[in-house]
């Protein structure tokens with residue numbers, strides 16, 4: 001009696017636990033696959049991370065334009081000085097030079113064709129902050145932070161890449177430690193103070209031109225509104 005019971009319950013128990021194990025296995029495999037999938041997706045996602053350097057539709061070289069020919073950054077990215085976004089120049093800016101410079105290059109012919117047809121070139125964005133972060137170029141540029149402090153030596157780049165981490169720690173580190181000043185800026189501030197002598201510059205003018213170095217706000221609402 002008890003033997004039979006044992007045998008039956010054994011059999012049932014065995015069947016039962018086999019099912020449970022199978023279920024657990026299926027569950028574990030599913031979870032693992034999903035996790036691995038997400039991880040792989042995040043890893044290979046054409047995304048925005050340090051050193052990200054996407055292929056561009058026209059191989060525009062900053063090394064050539066901003067380095068070799070020393071075209072100022074603001075000639076092409078003028079809005080960085082007065083607006084939230086730095087924006088990429090329109091094709092009319094390119095054609096200012098390229099009606100004359102290398103008109104027979106196949107790349108330039110592609111630029112000219114797009115210009116004539118009024119079709120913008122679909123440059124691939126390199127830097128993107130999440131939507132919940134507020135960032136304003138003009139505030140940084142007018143405070144004397146150089147493009148290169150955040151974007152690295154762009155004038156040496158054949159293809160632009162994301163030089164900085166662009167994470168929250170990176171923003172806060174500079175805001176807290178006031179570490180955005182280059183030696184030439186410090187030299188400039190010193191000279192200006194000498195020239196100014198006893199008479200301090202009009203505070204409004206001073207804020208508009210080259211404000212003295214000071215820490216930027218690190219309260220949450222500065223960057224998250």
Ligand code: HEC
Pocket residue numbers: 056060062065066071072073074075076077088089123124125126127128147148151154155159160
């Ligand atoms: C002759 C025009 C021109 C000049 C001068 C120029 N740029 Fe650009 N810049 C472009 C174009 C066009 C793009 C878009 C194509 C690309 O990413 O290569 C671009 C892209 C960029 C990007 C990447 C934008 C993104 O998608 O996130 C940065 C950063 C940048 N430029 C910074 C600079 C800096 C700093 C300088 C000066 C050292 C400079 N540029 C000089 C035309 C110019």
Ligand code: HEC
Pocket residue numbers: 058059060061064065069071089090091093094095096097098101102105106107108111
């Ligand atoms: C201020 C003048 C100037 C502006 C503005 C300018 N370029 Fe150029 N570009 C040059 C010069 C100079 C060269 C190099 C010529 C050489 O090497 O002989 C050049 C070279 C190039 C080349 C290489 C062509 C090849 O076949 O080697 C490309 C592509 C190019 N520019 C694209 C652009 C684009 C796109 C823009 C607008 C975003 C632009 N340029 C704006 C002056 C300019």
Ligand code: HEC
Pocket residue numbers: 073074077080081084085086087088127128129135137140141145146147148149150151166
């Ligand atoms: C304090 C750091 C900082 C400085 C200084 C700075 N940038 Fe940027 N730049 C950024 C960040 C962050 C982004 C990404 C912005 C976004 O996604 O909203 C960016 C994006 C860009 C872009 C892509 C278009 C856009 O506005 O999103 C260009 C072009 C650019 N910067 C050029 C410049 C140039 C040229 C200068 C100097 C005149 C400059 N930047 C100075 C941090 C900086």
Ligand code: HEC
Pocket residue numbers: 129133134135136139140143145149150166167170171172174175179180214215216217222223
């Ligand atoms: C290399 C230094 C540096 C880095 C990096 C930097 N900032 Fe700033 N930030 C400044 C300075 C300097 C000011 C101007 C302070 C002033 O004029 O009061 C400023 C001001 C600001 C302001 C106030 C502007 C306004 O309109 O109220 C915001 C918002 C801001 N930064 C956001 C950011 C974000 C977001 C990042 C990162 C993506 C960042 N900053 C990275 C130096 C930096």
Ligand code: HEC
Pocket residue numbers: 129130133166167168171172175217218219220221222223224
């Ligand atoms: C100087 C600018 C700045 C300030 C000040 C700031 N943040 Fe951020 N924060 C950022 C940026 C930039 C990101 C996006 C980081 C990224 O994409 O890696 C971010 C991301 C975040 C995230 C999302 C984190 C994640 O992993 O997605 C949270 C939450 C956050 N911040 C909370 C805060 C709080 C709370 C404060 C105040 C104590 C604060 N932040 C102050 C710039 C700032």
